[in-house]
Amino acid sequence: MxxxxxxxxxxxxxxxGLVLVFTAAITPQWREGQTRLGTTGLGSLLRPGVKSQRMGVKSVDALLLVRSDGLWESCLQVEHSELKQCWxxxxxxQRDPRVRQAQGLILTSLFLCGTGIVLACIGVRCWTDLPLRGVAATGGLLVVLSGLLSLTALGVYTHNLxxxxxAGPSHGGIHGHRFPHLSLHPAGSLYFGWLGSCLQVLGGGALLFSFKKPKCLTCPSCPDLPVCLVCPSCRRITNKQDTDIYDVTY
Structure with missing residues (x-):
């Protein structure tokens, strides 16, 4: 073939690209922030009534608290320790319309990309000689659309990060406590998403070239006769030309 x-x-x-976008979607590192927090406040924030010494945290005046948010999960962790809580x-x-918009776009992107890959695999048809160019190109179109949707979701999230x-007096809190102000910045999951989305657009764009039919070569001995290895009629012509004729005398 x-x-x-x-x-x-x-x-x-x-x-x-699908794997990278899916990895970005399920991980909670879309944005990240750090702040200093006293150990007294830390114990009540993570687990009320439990002292920080019992959870393996050294008794110091302040600890570096790392918070990360994703589309479906948020996490809080004390740096250089095993103390971590996710919810x-x-x-x-959760109610922010831009977060909900990003969730919907990412889910739609994953569905379209998966459908496009299935169509592309059927169109390529590795088990036959002739690919189904229209089916493969349609799959490429769906993959391109999925990449554009995920890029839109990432752009909206990053712009409003x-x-x-x-909004609200207790935004981002847990156990009824309010987090201190964090200087938030993009985290690793966003970069996975950007890379995966770009690969989706490139891969889908490459599949779109399947709409273009290959040009048939011209037979050197017969310029008016096109010869192409992927056309059934031309293959028959080529096979006839490659057949050797022997003169057997008795």
Missing amino acids: HTPASMVMGIVFSPL SVSGPY ERLGM
């Missing part, structure tokens, strides 16, 4: 290079590129980049997003952050869920 003669698989076009564009199909090979698309069938490699598209699943890789499903809630409160103003420091303002998401900041």
Whole structure:
């Protein structure tokens, strides 16, 4: 089988982009912030009534508290310790329309990309000689759309990163406590998402080239006769030309 290079590129980049976007979607490191917090406040914030010494935290005046938020989960961790607590997003952050928009766009993107990859695999048809170019190109179009949707979600989230869920007196709190002000910045999951989205657009764009039919070569001995290895009629002509004729005498 003669698989076009564009199909090979698309069938490699598209699943890789899907994996990266899915990884970004399920991890809680879309934004991150750090602040100093006294150990007295830390014990009541993470688990009321439990002293920080019992949880393996050294008794110091202040500890570095790291908070990270994702689309469906938030986490709070004391740096250089095993003390960590995660919970499903809630409160103003969960109700923020920009967060909900990003969630919907990412879910739609994952669905379209998965559907596009299935169509691309059917179109490439590695088990036959002739690929289904229209089916592969349709899959590429869905993959491109999924990449654009995830890029839109990432752009909306990044643009409003420091303002998401900041309405209300107890935004981002847990156990009824209010977090101190954090200087938030993009985290690792966003970079995975950006890279995966770009790979989706590149892979889908490569599959779109499947709409273009290959040009048939011209037979040197017969310029008026087109010869192409992927066309059934041309293959028959080529096979006839490659047949050797022997004169057997008795």
